[in-house]
Amino acid sequence: xxxxxxxxxxxxxxxWREAKNKLCSMDTETRRxxxxxxxxxxxxxxxxxxxxxxxxxxxxxxNEKLNMKISLFSGDITKLEIDAxxxxxxxxxxxxxxxxxxxxxxxxxxxxKECATLNGCETGEAKITxxxxxxxxxxxxxxxxxxxxxxxxxxxxxxRNCYYNCLQTATKNNLRTVAFPCISTGVYGYPPxxxxxxxxxxxxxxxxxxxxxxxxxxxxxxxxxxxxxxETRLSAYFPQGSxxxxxx
Ligand code: AR6
Numbered sequence: 503x504x505x506x507x508x509x510x511x512x513x514x515x516x517x518w519r520e521a522k523n524k525l526c527s528m529d530t531e532t533r534r535x536x537x538x539x540x541x542x543x544x545x546x547x548x549x550x551x552x553x554x555x556x557x558x559x560x561x562x563x564x565n566e567k568l569n570m571k572i573s574l575f576s577g578d579i580t581k582l583e584i585d586a587x588x589x590x591x592x593x594x595x596x597x598x599x600x601x602x603x604x605x606x607x608x609x610x611x612x613x614x615k616e617c618a619t620l621n622g623c624e625t626g627e628a629k630i631t632x633x634x635x636x637x638x639x640x641x642x643x644x645x646x647x648x649x650x651x652x653x654x655x656x657x658x659x660x661x662r663n664c665y666y667n668c669l670q671t672a673t674k675n676n677l678r679t680v681a682f683p684c685i686s687t688g689v690y691g692y693p694p695x696x697x698x699x700x701x702x703x704x705x706x707x708x709x710x711x712x713x714x715x716x717x718x719x720x721x722x723x724x725x726x727x728x729x730x731x732x733e734t735r736l737s738a739y740f741p742q743g744s745x746x747x748x749x750x
Contacts, residue, residue, distance in 0.1 A: 506535040511635040514611035521612050522632035526639075530583075538635030539608045541583045544679055547573050547720060550736060558734060560741035561703075568709050569740050573720040575681065576729050580608035582720065583637035585677035586630070588668045590685045591643040593622050595629065601683040601724070610635040617643070626663030628671045640677060642668045646686030653696050661686055661697060665704035673715040681720035684728050698731050702739040 509524055510516050525533060534541065550572045579587050579601060589605045592598050595617040597606040606613055616631045620643075623629050628644045644667060647660035664685050672680045682701065686692035705719050721736075723729045 511610045518612040518615040537637050540581050541637035542581045543583045547575050550574050558738040561738045564741045564743035571718050572740050574732050575720050575722045579683050579722040580604050582681050584679035586640040586642050586672050586680045587638045588682045589641050589643045590683050593645050595623050595643055600688045608636050626660040628667035630671050642671050644668050646690050649691040661700045662704050669708045678717040681722045683722050698735050706739045
């Protein structure tokens with residue numbers, strides 16, 4: 503078993519730059535001794551399986567290569583041991599409730615110290631930081647649109663920008679496995695059934711163009727209702743090819 507390195511991720515007196523550099527140079531086994539939360543390795547996050555009989559009309563062509571890059575994970579995003587998790591943050595980037603609160607609690611105090619150097623984040627933009635005490639290597643913070651009343655083109659475009667800019671930040675940093683929470687659908691009030699269409703379309707279109715740069719995109723759902731929505735709508739954007747015809 504690896505010895506725990508002399509690095510305190512629980513204290514805001516630790517230099518975040520030094521901590522980030524040290525964590526980046528550790529192998530996975532050593533880094534595991536530093537996690538402040540439980541972890542789920544990528545091998546335990548299954549690639550999405552089709553339910554077979556989908557009543558959903560496909561919006562894109564079947565592409566098995568892209569289908570192999572998609573997971574639907576139900577649970578806490580902070581536990582995922584992958585390259586990057588997206589955070590549904592606010593413009594200050596200094597933490598908040600919901601998934602943002604969970605990410606900051608799990609990462610520990612050095613995350614807000616690094617975030618404080620970023621000058622906030624505009625709606626639809628994405629900014630990357632270390633993940634400190636989390637099993638993910640990086641956090642990509644984005645700010646979703648706030649919906650009051652009905653969703654307009656502006657909110658739709660902003661939500662698309664969130665997913666697109668997170669994916670682009672990941673690929674620019676050579677990060678190959680990324681998880682998304684359901685951005686804007688909690689406190690920010692974006693109706694989940696409309697947000698999912700933007701999320702799935704943006705990821706599908708990005709993968710079409712950049713499939714060689716990403717190994718896995720994980721849609722991380724926390725609510726049963728969101729899980730059901732994804733189970734229904736995934737086959738519209740990532741349809742399965744038709745099985746070979748029986749010769750009998
Ligand atoms: N893992 C995965 N998903 C989660 C988790 C978790 N640990 N916790 C909550 N969710 P929200 P928003 C889901 O409100 O709507 C914050 O205060 C949750 O069920 O976290 O973009 C920020 O600072 C929902 O489906 O984000 C901002 O001020 C989804 O995450 C504001 O909330 C998003 O809900 C952002 O609001």
